[in-house]
Amino acid sequence: MLTQYYPPEIGAPQNRLHELAIRLKNKGVSVEVLTALPNYPKMEIFEKYKDKRNREETIDGIKIYRSWIYTSPSKSIFARLLNYFSFVWTSYWRGRRLQSFDYLLVESPPLFLGYSAMALSKKLNAKLIFNVSDLWPESAEKLGLVTNKTLLKMAYKLEKKCYATSILITGQTMGIVNDIKKRFPETKVSWLPNGVDISFYNPEKTPDNDFRERNGFKKGDFIFFYGGILGYAQGLEIIIEAAKDLKNTSAQFVIQGAGPEKEHLHSLHKKYALQNIHFLDPVAKSEMPGILKSVDVAVVPLKKLDLFKGAIPSKIFEALAMKTPLLLGVDGEARTHFIDNAKAGLFYTPEDVNSLKKQALYFIENPNQTKIMGERARQYVTQVFDRNKIAEGLYDELQNM
Numbered sequence: 001m002l003t004q005y006y007p008p009e010i011g012a013p014q015n016r017l018h019e020l021a022i023r024l025k026n027k028g029v030s031v032e033v034l035t036a037l038p039n040y041p042k043m044e045i046f047e048k049y050k051d052k053r054n055r056e057e058t059i060d061g062i063k064i065y066r067s068w069i070y071t072s073p074s075k076s077i078f079a080r081l082l083n084y085f086s087f088v089w090t091s092y093w094r095g096r097r098l099q100s101f102d103y104l105l106v107e108s109p110p111l112f113l114g115y116s117a118m119a120l121s122k123k124l125n126a127k128l129i130f131n132v133s134d135l136w137p138e139s140a141e142k143l144g145l146v147t148n149k150t151l152l153k154m155a156y157k158l159e160k161k162c163y164a165t166s167i168l169i170t171g172q173t174m175g176i177v178n179d180i181k182k183r184f185p186e187t188k189v190s191w192l193p194n195g196v197d198i199s200f201y202n203p204e205k206t207p208d209n210d211f212r213e214r215n216g217f218k219k220g221d222f223i224f225f226y227g228g229i230l231g232y233a234q235g236l237e238i239i240i241e242a243a244k245d246l247k248n249t250s251a252q253f254v255i256q257g258a259g260p261e262k263e264h265l266h267s268l269h270k271k272y273a274l275q276n277i278h279f280l281d282p283v284a285k286s287e288m289p290g291i292l293k294s295v296d297v298a299v300v301p302l303k304k305l306d307l308f309k310g311a312i313p314s315k316i317f318e319a320l321a322m323k324t325p326l327l328l329g330v331d332g333e334a335r336t337h338f339i340d341n342a343k344a345g346l347f348y349t350p351e352d353v354n355s356l357k358k359q360a361l362y363f364i365e366n367p368n369q370t371k372i373m374g375e376r377a378r379q380y381v382t383q384v385f386d387r388n389k390i391a392e393g394l395y396d397e398l399q400n401m
Helices: 012-026 077-095 113-123 138-142 149-165 174-183 237-245 262-272 285-294 306-310 315-321 333-341 353-365 367-384 387-400
Strands: 032-036 056-059 062-067 103-108 127-132 168-171 189-191 222-227 251-256 277-280 297-301 326-329 345-347
Touching (some): 032 077, 113 149, 127 149, 168 174, 237 262, 297 315, 297 353, 315 367, 326 333, 333 345, 333 367, 345 367, 353 367
Parallel strands (some): 222 297, 251 277, 297 326, 326 345
């Protein structure tokens, strides 16, 4: 596996890839990982990995090789490109010293890692599997994050070459799979969704904790929880706007995480002087089951873009496994799965604060229905998004190739 992001970093791709590696290893597959020195989300190398320490290590039985990466807190496109391309370069020179492999699975984005992946697959005599968790550069262009025409042209050309070189393309959502199939009908594309470890995220085995007491919540407070990256795509301003209008109810809103929009969200919170908004720092994965068990509803927002109709934010799975229903502001594939099929929450129109407020009040006023939605939630992810079943499907596909 070749990926810029991996534990001990905290995040969706980090967890997903590590959980997949463990399960493939348990099936008898020899799995090794080539990744960067951990630095996300603060863009600063973790202390224990500085001074060339821990460049090789083993995590849960998985051999990890790490190469240097340029990091900077700057949000400029130049700094971001230096970050990406430094790892492209160092990952190739570190990876070329490894042994031969049957397969090389590369995580995209960042799409630019495709340069290293294609070179390494040839050097290591490995068939290339291109795992797409976000349709880059399409999403970056539509979000307005990348506007340079030359850079976009180069990225689309690279995307095409990566797909053409791969023996298999795996897409995290059916939206991604269908998009790639439509644009590149000659490629072999399979659905490799994100999922959840239902034994780790298990409300029956998770002890009650003092999350509510520790954070100053009172008996009767109804907690709406967002946990994840504080980014532009999430449009988290809507939570603060809703909190402003629901300040005289039992609704309390928790926003936990870090990211580029954190400063902006804090300034908006300060402007309104709200008492029912609570910002918390990211925590270790081990703490999340207890937190999700302590809250009432998980809020999952995204901007209202056609691009996101194929998106399934990873935070959904953990919440549903813990019997925490959704207040979902993501139309398309996620809505079909978790609202229409599972009936595990309520949908609100993305970026529509009145729609969010209406659904939030329904939860508050209907605690029995909220509990029933939570029961359905765990049943559905157990049937469809169990990580063991997902890994089994990829293992079978590898055997058949």
